[in-house]
Amino acid sequence: MAVVSTSLASQLSGPKSATSHCPQFSGLRRSCSKLDHSLSLSSTQSLIQNVDSHLRLSSSRRGCRGVVTMAGTGKFFVGGNWKCNGTKDSISKLISDLNSAKLEADVDVVVAPPFVYIDQVKNSLSDRIEIAAQNSWIGKGGAFTGEISVEQLKDIGCKWVVLGHSERRHVIGEDDEFIGKKAGYALSQNLGVIACIGELLKEREEGKTFDVCFQQMKAFADAVPSWDNVVIAYEPVWAIGTGKVATPQQAQEVHIAVREWLKKNVSAEVASKTRIIYGGSVNGSNCAELAKQEDIDGFLVGGASLKGPEFATIVNSVTSKKVAA
Template identity: 85%
Template sequence: MAATSTSLFSSNLHSLNSQPFSSSLSFRNVHSTLSFPSSKPSRGVVAMAGSGKFFVGGNWKCNGTKDSIRKLVSDLNSATLESDVDVVVAPPFVYIDQVKNSITDRIEISAQNSWVGKGGAFTGEISVEQLKDLGCKWVILGHSERRHVIGENDEFIGKKAVYALSEGLGVIACIGELLQEREAGKTFDVCFQQLKAFADVVPSWDNIVIAYEPVWAIGTGKVATPEQAQEVHAAVRDWLKKNVSAEVSSKTRIIYGGSVNASNSAELAKQEDIDGFLVGGASLKGPEFATIINSVTSKKVVA
């Protein structure tokens, strides 16, 4: 059994940008044994809590040691950050408590994932209640590495979002297409399908930030041009207007992720519908992450 699992993981990891994920992994049995908040309210429930601030999240993924994270937190604590930016970092689970207890209150804590319901006999999972106990305010859900490496599907991700929101966590809801889906002209179809999976179940968009992450640009060094990113962000906002409400469309922040760094963040930030970033590798370097956060000044210049 262990050999089969290892083989599946390796196959998924190496094929991430080469072919659409097709896995025998299924969460239907899990779905059938868990209960979730029932039907959502009508479309009349709209986002009223959006601060409108630029939003920058740092996803540290499966990186770091106690010592390296101590240094990173020290760098962030000493950095001068623009005041009108919401800043969030997502450490590995095992370092959340360390970061929460040492980082400036200016920066909030996110988890990189959460379990789909209440805790219990779910080996290796972390519940929303446990995350709240550690001081987390946000959780990243639907990241491409969860979708295409671990095998989570739209339905499962949507249920995770419902539960996290019901317990008071904000959700960074990730969407994005594979390289061959972009080349086949399916970027909008894929993103809209992933958006619909959230829209069909969430009761409110008050505490949701959408992160568009083209899979082909994550960790590859490739990045969508500012124009390519803006095109998708504008389409996502239009989809929200047509399928949720005009108010949700205007108030929901849509951030970009995909090899964002200090060199390209300013140009990306100038785009009208880019409301911030979800940063991977560059968020592990305190000074560079601070530069990305402060790219909000480019947005101000354009405005």
Template identity: 55%
Template structure:
């Protein structure tokens, strides 16, 4: 087994203003953060350059910035979209793809998300790739079948080398922004199932090296216990990334 570096992502979603983001970043810049953790924060696209500029003078050099989306085509007549090359031009190295809000609200399919992921990696970006199940799937006991179908679409388009650029975020849809959270055992079991699927269908190396994050109402209270699980390699945090509690979550490793 390899040592997988602890990773915490902060997804601001469609939240924030110049003043709010400055307050968040100022707090991160001055905090005593765990330097053994990799930290990536993801503001709305309007504030990517602003956030990156604010971070440059902070004492924590382990923080990067991610976009919340990218298109699967190069520059061209695609109104409202952002290309991989434009993110790279801005010095953005990460992007979040496959979040359930884009799957459910905007109708993005497993195949489309896989296509965007491949385009991002081919263009030099690293990807926080999300998967997760709705409540009815959890209650039916078919979570593993549901999430491995999502990851199977991704595996079809990625090479073994591509996987070094992917961090998986397991986010049960029923726990996102609801205050509900998977139990520690539920999170560990699903992460273990994902890792076993990778070992069987991709390679043992990819399974051992790929970080799998938990997301879904992560707080500073539940993060410490979740972080003790052998297959939980960190967190993708939503609402709490806008609050001082995010610092405690980063330091929960």
């Protein structure tokens, strides 16, 4: 999917100033009023490279990519995380709905069932939709009661695994380093990783959104052997399962900041090609507006992924994306 960005310089010189967006981004920037509208491109880049909780990016400063093909596939990415939900009967109905749904062709679609139903889903779901696991162990299997190995996941047909989800971080207690090691091992065994990052409400209110996301990104970057099979999912924890959704501008602001972090700390190529998707109470009503944002390359969907027709609507929101040939 080719995406045409507006240059950073032209955005800064445009009619919408960084300061004018302050009310929409409460908690992300404490001192946006100090931004100088006459900043040069070089000084702006310097600011981006030194982002901290006292100076935050504005979503009006878009455009690090130019014309790119996302992740080498040219495709939007939509994942459905079923979490700890479903029975054999309800999942059979969901599979039937998904199999009969008309899905846009230029979207990678993945669902993550509970472990005990992966085989059922794999054997009855259309090949159009790939299977992900919701977790994996840090290394090769063995005497690790209750864990699932990457090798086992691949053996039953999984192509992806969701790692770093907020519920694993904040309910189960997994830390950044542990999650990074899981990701590194999964990728070393050619299992794709949906790498989740995101801040708590308290962290957003304290202006630490970028600090938290960058710290979580660093843990992934320190461990992964390659970014070729990684999709980053930005999921503000305060928006997961709460019905609260980041505004399209709020989501875009974090997505562009994460892309800039990749550019500085990994490479410009990885920053350009890595898909960054949004999660957090995404549904059939809000997906189109979110999809229009330049750096939102898809979605990781929770509750709405349990409803076949609504999940199809979210997949098909790719049509809202501004695309240039």
